[in-house]
Amino acid sequence: xxxxxxxxxxxxxxxxxxxxxxxxxxxxxxxxxxxxxxxxxxxxxxxxxxxxxxxxxxxxxxxxxxxxxxxxxxxxxxxxxxxxxxxxxxxxxxxxxxxxxxxxxxxxxxxxxxxxxxxxxxxxxxxxxxxxxxxxxxxxxxxxxxxxxxxxxxxxxxxxxxxxxxxxxxxxxxxxxxxxxxxxxxxxxxxxxxxxxxxxxxxxxxxxxxxxxxxxxxxxxxxxxxxxxxxxxxxxxxxxxxxxxxxxxxxxxxxxxxxxxxxxxxxxxxxxxxxxxxxxxxxxxxxxxxxxxxxxxxx
Amino acid sequence: xxxxxxxxxxxxxxxxxxxxxxxxxxxxxxxxxxxxxxxxxxxxxxxxxxxxxxxxxxxxxxxxxxxxxxxxxxxxxxxxxxxxxxxxxxxxx
Ligand SMILES: Cc1ncc(C[n+]2csc(CCOP(=O)(O)OP(=O)(O)O)c2C)c(N)n1
Ligand code: SF4
Ligand code: SF4
Ligand SMILES: [Mg+2]
Numbered sequence: 169x170x171x172x173x174x175x176x177x178x179x180x181x182x183x184x185x186x187x188x189x190x191x192x193x194x195x196x197x198x199x200x201x202x203x204x205x206x207x208x209x210x211x212x213x214x215x216x217x218x219x220x221x222x223x224x225x226x227x228x229x230x231x232x233x234x235x236x237x238x239x240x241x242x243x244x245x246x247x248x249x250x251x252x253x254x255x256x257x258x259x260x261x262x263x264x265x266x267x268x269x270x271x272x273x274x275x276x277x278x279x280x281x282x283x284x285x286x287x288x289x290x291x292x293x294x295x296x297x298x299x300x301x302x303x304x305x306x307x308x309x310x311x312x313x314x315x316x317x318x319x320x321x322x323x324x325x326x327x328x329x330x331x332x333x334x335x336x337x338x339x340x341x342x343x344x345x346x347x348x349x350x351x352x353x354x355x356x357x358x359x360x361x362x363x364x365x366x367x368x369x370x371x372x373x374x375x376x377x378x379x380x381x382x383x384x385x386x387x388x389x390x391x392x393x394x395x396x397x398x399x400x401x402x403x404x405x406x407x408x409x410x411x412x413x414x415x416x417x418x419x420x421x422x423x424x425x426x427x428x429x430x431x432x433x434x435x436x437x438x439x440x441x442x443x444x445x446x447x448x449x450x451x452x453x454x455x456x457x458x459x460x461x462x463x464x465x466x467x
Numbered sequence: 468x469x470x471x472x473x474x475x476x477x478x479x480x481x482x483x484x485x486x487x488x489x490x491x492x493x494x495x496x497x498x499x500x501x502x503x504x505x506x507x508x509x510x511x512x513x514x515x516x517x518x519x520x521x522x523x524x525x526x527x528x529x530x531x532x533x534x535x536x537x538x539x540x541x542x543x544x545x546x547x548x549x550x551x552x553x554x555x556x557x558x559x560x
Contacts, residue, residue: 180523181526185491186489186490186495186538186539187489187491187538188491188492189492190522192498192541192542193541194521196521197522198520225485228483229485229486229487229491230485231488231492233487236485354518388544388545388548388557390521390545391519391545392548
């Protein structure tokens with residue numbers, strides 16, 4: 169067991185058990201290790217249909233030492249709301265309700281129930297783990313798939329629309345806490361979860377999670393790809409609370425655009441961008457600059 | 468009718484609950500095509516490999532260095548890629 173003071177690696181040891189059903193190099197259990205470090209066994213994960221529902225393994229067993237509630241695709245936020253209210257009525261305050269849904273389950277089909285739960289400000293932490301497509305059903309595009317990316321439903325020229333910015337939508341809901349995070353920075357994610365844990369009401373975390381199978385890269389590069397997204401400025405880490413946006417430590421050096429790595433470094437590691445044209449790379453660059461402009465405006 | 472069911476059968480009797488278990492997908496070490504080998508004379512106990520191992524099978528000891536549980540290691544290579552001191556290399560099985 170660990171104390172609050174022991175370093176992160178020790179706290180990550182207990183909750184996630186070896187031998188789950190995740191593909192080699194999958195980012196999902198890495199994030200769960202951080203969740204385990206923050207909440208221990210005292211969390212109720214509400215998981216809609218997605219890769220994660222498979223990763224924990226088939227009934228009657230589970231790969232994590234925490235409660236998991238498997239729910240229908242669109243309903244993670246609604247079910248989590250109900251559980252949070254039930255805990256509140258019973259006076260249980262040391263158990264945390266975490267809705268854990270994919271980008272499809274959040275940015276597409278779960279958007280209505282997410283928006284409703286946020287507006288009602290239920291006491292839950294909603295984590296959208298974003299592997300930028302419907303991976304569990306075979307790499308179909310979602311609204312969170314980036315511009316230019318190959319998926320099985322954008323096969324020839326790649327996706328022709330930009331990524332939906334869900335964190336921005338959640339900021340517009342006026343909820344107490346919104347953050348972006350990345351699987352490449354577990355200490356940053358840990359600090360964000362700790363802050364979310366201390367706040368009552370609806371908390372939203374958008375977690376960037378590179379998928380070796382769907383993005384077409386060698387599983388050894390999961391963390392490298394995640395870090396490159398931040399180092400190229402394609403993914404910006406921040407927290408938004410008390411009406412102010414705060415750029416997080418790992419992203420701070422890249423406020424200055426000259427210090428960012430060329431986005432080609434991020435794209436070239438991934439097979440899903442193999443056929444991307446220079447014009448499209450330029451279009452992504454514009455999108456990145458626009459994102460930074462917006463983030464700086466709020467901070 | 469619904470009332471009767473609820474009265475006669477308390478709800479918790481009808482909820483299916485899964486138990487935590489190591490190896491829900493079996494001995495995932497058999498999936499491996501490459502095996503991470505640790506050279507603990509190079510290990511500086513930085514914990515990078517342990518933090519990022521998705522299978523949670525690396526344990527770093529502050530005195531002796533890193534060990535891998537090969538029963539479940541899936542051979543993804545993340546640990547070898549991340550080790551700043553090249554203490555881990557991947558070897559074909
Ligand atoms: C109502 C409904 N429609 C479709 C499906 C099939 N389905 C299961 S998982 C999934 C993809 C989930 O994608 P995402 O939320 O991004 O999670 P990921 O699998 O990528 O982790 C789909 C389409 C379903 N289970 N229920
Ligand atoms: S990453 Fe390398 S140096 Fe660091 S603890 Fe692991 S084996 Fe040792
Ligand atoms: S190869 Fe992958 S699964 Fe095996 S010990 Fe290294 S990081 Fe863990
Ligand atoms: Mg997805």
